[in-house]
């Protein structure tokens with residue numbers, strides 16, 4: 001591979017599209033990022049404009065290439081990583097989406113999912129590893145087909161395509177020639193059998209989705225297609241795809257069974273590599289596909305916490321008690337503990353391991369002595385406690401204690417939060433030097449496919465530690481606050497149910 005070659009990673013997230021160029025040492029050459037509009041048509045509904053997703057993504061890609069002083073000829077391969085579950089349906093005749101992208105956070109299909117739970121909970125869990133919830137793509141496709149004029153007829157006639165964001169981007173990058181996804185994204189649709197690695201006929205019937213709409217499912221690291229020449233003035237191989245949480249697991253090099261990472265972004269996503277066999281959770285975690293490279297499929301357990309850093313945003317934008325997210329560390333240090341305050345940030349229901357879509361945010365234990373510091377500290381504790389609840393469930397499922405948790409995402413910059421996490425979970429919390437682990441994971445997958453990096457050993461040399469947080473030994477106080485937390489969580493359950 002000549003020296004002037006790089007890997008371009010497209011990281012299409014919930015709030016922004018980013019493009020990052022990596023060199024062989026894993027160093028970042030350039031980054032470009034654009035936010036796009038969040039559309040909230042009704043309470044609980046969240047949409048994106050797929051054309052805006054595409055426009056922002058392609059423009060940041062061009063910007064990153066130009067900023068690095070490069071052209072398409074310098075890009076050895078493209079890796080794509082994306083917000084998962086978000087559902088796009090488009091018409092192959094017009095090339096246009098028939099509805100906005102329905103975002104993973106969207107709750108409009110909750111009632112439909114409630115009905116399905118009664119009959120299909122076990123069947124769906126056994127085939128897909130998932131717990132029935134509006135979070136996943138299947139009920140969102142069903143909604144589009146039943147609510148957009150003529151959609152059902154067009155779908156039956158084979159005129160519509162469905163894709164998670166990776167599929168949509170590849171469709172656009174190839175000017176409508178290639179309709180693919182990878183196993184990690186497919187495993188989040190609720191239509192994919194994670195054991196047989198294929199779309200499942202029975203699930204397609206339950207959700208009333210014609211098979212012709214679905215993309216071909218590929219591994220996470222192979223050349224799927226080349227970009228259309230008109231885009232980057234050269235045909236660049238698209239060579240890696242993974243959902244963003246799986247990409248982060250790979251980018252954190254959690255390649256061995258038992259290794260786990262937590263991404264502290266808007267939500268918290270804790271994912272543990274469980275090796276070559278899927279582990280069926282007895283504790284309401286999701287079984288999902290970590291990646292497939294060659295013929296080898298790696299599985300993972302995942303716990304998604306819906307509100308993580310978003311709780312900090314709420315302190316800033318909702319309550320107005322902080323000016324910047326990063327101020328939380330200093331403010332929380334003004335008090336020695338949360339003074340008995342417990343904040344359960346169930347602002348969008350509770351995800352793993354509770355799965356209560358009717359839970360709502362709860363602040364308990366207020367007294368006249370409660371200060372802003374207590375509430376801010378309770379918020380940081382809540383992020384750590386929610387993640388710990390998931391970790392405990394993982395430990396119970398795998399019969400092993402977690403020795404090390406690798407961390408990334410915006411809120412992992414908060415040293416106090418990381419220390420609280422280490423203390424409460426009694427585990428080492430390890431923050432890497434390169435925090436762009438999601439983009440890096442997709443770059444690694446693409447780079448392996450095109451021979452930019454030879455093998456995993458070469459990747460191991462790239463990842464390095466920035467800071468390690470070691471747990472304190474205050475078991476007694478830990479037990480006390482955790483007990484209070486559990487009490488608070490119970491109080492938040494079913495709050496919004498009639």
Ligand SMILES: Nc1ncnc2c1ncn2[C@@H]1O[C@H](COP(=O)(O)OP(=O)(O)O)[C@@H](O)[C@H]1O
Nearest residue numbers: 015265266309310312313325326409410411414
């Ligand atoms: N120093 C900090 N302390 C606590 N939370 C932070 C800090 N910096 C950023 N955050 C939170 O991290 C989130 C942004 O992280 P990011 O990884 O960019 O999220 P996403 O990819 O989900 O958009 C925001 O919700 C923000 O409130």
Ligand SMILES: O=P(O)(O)OC[C@H](O)CO
Nearest residue numbers: 013014083084104244265
């Ligand atoms: O875009 P993020 O980083 O908020 O991640 C979204 C997840 O993939 C949803 O499952």
